[in-house]
Amino acid sequence: PKASPPAPLEDNAEVPLAENNSASDVASDAVSDPLDRDPLVTHLPEESTTTAIVLKRAQKRAKDDTQWRDGESKMSGTVYMATTEHLNMLSEVYAIYAHTNPLHADSFPSIPRMEQEIIAMARSLLDPQTTEGVCGCVTSGGTESILLACKAARDAWCHRQAPWYAGASYASPHFRAATDVPEIIVARSAHAAFWKAASWLNVRIVVLEVDPSTMRLTAAAVRRRISRRTMLVVASAPCYPHGVVDDVQAIADLCKRRGIPLHVDSCLGGFCLPLVQELRPDLVPTFDFRVPGVTSISADTHKFGMGQKGTSVLLYRSKEMRKFQYTAVTEWSGGLYISPTLPGSRNGGVVATAWASLICLGRSGLRASAEGILQARDVLVDAVSRIDGLCIMGIPAMGVVAVGTDTKAPNGGIDSLIVMDLLTARGWVLNALQKPLSFHVCFTGAHSLETARKLASDLAECAEEARRMKEKGVASDGKARVYGLGGTFPD
Template identity: 35%
Template sequence: MKTLPKNTQSKESILQMMDDARHQDAKWKDGRTFSLVYYAGEEISNLVKEAYMKFFHENGLNPMAFPSLQKFETEVLSMTANLFHGDKNTVGSLTSGGTESILMAVKTYRDYARKVRPEVTEPEIILPISVHAAFEKAAHYFNVKPIHIPLTDEYRVDTNAVRQAINENTILIIGSAPAYPQGIMDPIQELSNIALEHNLPLHVDACLGGFILPFLKELGYPIPPFDFELPGVTSISADIHKYGYAAKGVSTILYRTDELRKHQYFAYADWPGGIFVSPTATGTRPGGAIAAAWAVMNYLGLEGYVKLAKKSISTTHKIIEGIRAIPELYILGNPEATVFSVGSDEVNVFSVADEMEQLGWHMDRQQNPTCLHFMITPAHEAVTDQFIKDLETSVRDVKENPEKYQSGSAAMYGMMGEIPDRSEVDQYLIHMLNDLMRLK
């Protein structure tokens, strides 16, 4: 096993080892990745880094110790609520990311239902199959039953199926704006109507779209309503560390009223360590992430975000146009924003992805249906032509040499897809992760 070095080492050698370690990392700065990193150029990155470093040591756990962080957090939440047609009753919290915001939403509604509907002993949540896996995790953590709802041919949740799934145990409806897999928005307006008819809360997951949809709307794109403007929407999650371009580790969860949020909070008055109250799942909260979110939102302002959204959407349209010109490929549905997926009836797109990876692109594979996932940012503007050229070459190669692609990710997904007991596949994945994270 690796041990703690016996002696202090020089700063230079440490930094050199770190640079060496990242040699094989995905090349996000060159626009070679389509997930994980949202990059809008050095100017913004440098501002975010500087702001983060200013509050590098501070801890958002205790807002009374750091009024600065309290100011940043409440102002960030206020600016976000304002983007989503919130009002003076809107409240929220900053969390460490989309997953924590989603975990908090599900826990909040579970505890709210316990209070207002104590007769519900086996709570259920209505989950379109396209929602982020974090909802599945939340259902697992908080012991609520996920009721999976299929999508229409347009990859939006089937609202008739939502209506049919509602019963006396339902405590929450969820919709995405947009959903991760195809980048397509659920019909939130209709979900809002259903929620009101049944007197149920509706959470909108705008983790991905929250910091781009309002700006696309500003640019005149036809973005359907998805936020507090719809009376049935009771909460929204939106990640500043995605299209908000903040440092990693910051998302928002907003509620229409404090009556809901108070079920998110946790207090313990008898702790020997002092009276304890905490807003979210974590204890210590990195001051740097909170400060950097405040800094980037104030730095960019509406003008900056609209400019970036324009760059991302025009790059998206250019890439989609290039993909549509490749006869073997198609885009799934009609995505509204800057996230989309690509499928084919003629070539195995996983083999295409394998080939693209040989050419230096980091590709994201999806299943049910088989497709590739793309999230476009300003970083992709400069590589659009190269990407399309490489994609054409890869499709041609896979088509002309199918025998070359008998193994690889197509074979692996194919094999996993054929195992009827999905819990067996889950166990296999856990085993794989165990293996990957063995101590070195």
């Protein structure tokens, strides 16, 4: 049974002094706040609370969060920065710009300038040939970048379908009656944000299965489902579940010949894959604007760009495509309103941390991070290859390594989810996958080579334990893990 929540306490409740403790001792330690009971807040307090008490409570609650130390993180992904020194630098930068809002560029011109420079730095990685016209915007994260790319593609599709309808709006019942429902083609391994985008934009999503041996989306699969209703095709570089890069070049060639936009979702890898490609070109096929037919790319600065959470970059091959992303309200009584992204007001502080992180690291810093991530990847891939009954899902292009059951092994292999549960019991925080059932770890700058070796050692031991459990008839719990939540749903 779940424990009952603690009873609310008044903020000004009197705290009895313990024996031998002076009032000054208590004031310096607890600031006269009953923190041992940390009340559950169920309503807005009637009275103000002192700054000291608020900070004390925040510090206490932070102790419940998963902790990480430089190079010793046991979490898959989640924390991407390599050192607390980097984090502290970002926190100082954030404090300088916490009050700013890029919506009011005339009042805070430093933030739009930083956004321009972030876009330029992202472009130098993802458009190394400096294609004329490549442009973009800074968003609040990968999901917003994906939503905006889909919104631009939908409205561009509307414009192509009905150029006679000035300012064609997909929401217009007259327009909807005259046209088909547009479709987004994605692989099952594409990020779930594309399903969210389809729901919000009221378009249809067409889901294709990946090649079962490579875990990649292929051009052949796309060719079979492409039609006049296709408003956008999506390829991942890499995909979140298995860390593999889809066949971007062949898919882009198909899309270019059919006149259909191709979005490359590189939210996870955009600030790592280009450096991996320099270090290990055999792992990463070309996926960026060097490939004709790629019309937009998303890349999260708050992942391998090591900025604080809340920023991503969306790049377009041309301004012609980007214009369909904008929302313009010209008849509002509040004045002319033009918004390039989903939110109006935004926090300039997180934009500043993305800028600061990229400036601080530079290309050499990102390359050094990629080198460490590749070393960690190789350790785990080698460890799995030595375990009869487990297998690597596809060929991981960078630090995302997915481990599944080798069903071709004797006795059907080892249950990978039991292995994951055993690793979880040892303190590892991993990500469960489905279709097919497996799990992955995402190595970041927060993982040292020694941490990767420890994981590999634990994996070997847990695999042997899982093998013994299978011999005794123990199976996994049959529950679907929930991405982004700390719970499970029954199948």
